[in-house]
Amino acid sequence: MRELVAVARFGGRIYWRDRVAVSTSVALSLGLGIGLPVLFSKLGEDVPVLATHLGLLGMLVTLTALNQAAVSLSARRDQLILKRMRATGLRDRDILGGELVNITLQSTLVAVAISVVLYATGTVPPPAQPVVFLVFVVAGAGVLALLGAAFTAAISRAEIASVMAMPFFLLAGVGGGGFGPMLKLLPEWVQSAFGLLPSTALVRALTIAHEGGAWSGYLMPALNLAIWAVIGLAAIKLWFRWESRKS
Template sequence: MTTTARRMGALGRAELTLLVRNRYALFTALLMPVLMVGVLRSSLDRVDLDGAGMSAVEAALSGGVVMMLILVVYLNLVSAYVARREELVLKRLRTGEASDPEILAGTALPAVVLAVAQSALMVAAGVAFLDVRAPQRPELFVGGVLIGMLLLIALAGATAAVTRTVESAQITTMPVFLISAVGSGLFIPLETLPESVASVCELLPLTGVMTLIRAGWLGGGDAKELIGAALTALAWTVISVFAVQRWFRWEPRR
């Protein structure tokens, strides 16, 4: 094991211990995704999915994977980054051997592990108990999940830069949560929207991730559409990484 891996592993274990002790964060990470899938399923009962090529259960579960990533990775990490900053943990870590990317990645490690486990569990439960097709193109599904996690880690760092306290994280994370839920196809597949509206929604940060995950699980999507989705997600990741490098704060605001 390399020195970098050891340092990140130590940071990840420490962060996991703090996550387990935080009941609210643990509830958000473990149980909220299940509740949100139920909400998605109820909302899709009122949507005509005949032209989308998917059932309500398939749409809810594939959208639920992205919702889970938002809840487990994005929302938890914004609070974690802000809390560690305000407690001077990040400042102390920077005086050690770990580099800035190692500190941020190590803090994100438990959320990443949870997200991977819950993605696999969601697919397994859908196939075993809900009569949903197994992933038709696993490489697209896995790629979408990985890109989604990278994007949301970067977005969490960028959001933490403008978040003063852990309490205010509930407000600063709301725009990404609402825009993604409404416009990225989680609640309402873009195929059911007017073309002019769908074309605008395709440019949102998590729409590309949603497109890759849904195509990977349910099939469909031509090469041009999938390449465009991947490029959109990667572009937002690059923008978010730049924002973190430029504006992320390592010490409390005074």
């Protein structure tokens, strides 16, 4: 556990010193996550501000967790940082686990910051079940970061990682409602397919937490995230690469 925490702290220091990560992941997320709901709240009562906020959270957690994990771990791999860390005697699970804990924490902090600002300004009401809301934000960020790590197996070079991961951000926006009610314009089978995404399950769980729904309503989102977590772990075990192909 001590080694995992040390790797997470190391990753956090690198994260906040990375101007690209801070500008694209943090600044962009805060700007979109706060700016759009505030703007929509000025347009009238007919605009679904809360639904937009929750849909944006699904998008932005995907950006700050899955996309960031794919970009960061691809860069660490190609720079041989992961290989050197293994050479120190650290266990694989501590290295990868520490990186993912750091990314999950950063993603959660961004989502919480967005939400707190919107609650404080009265743009959206706070959730009826705030603890459950936070639990699912952490769980969703963790699962998406895990999937981002698994996706690095398909990324040949770190330079193209952000481009290759971007479709997941866009899919999360459509499936969760971050781009508005676009999903309703699509055929039912497409809507059902989008419903299987982990980001969509996250938005559903956050919606239930906001409304104070029955506990049974969390079953399907939790099951969805658990299945994706198993898929991510299996993919990492089978295909994750600790060093670049060139090396």
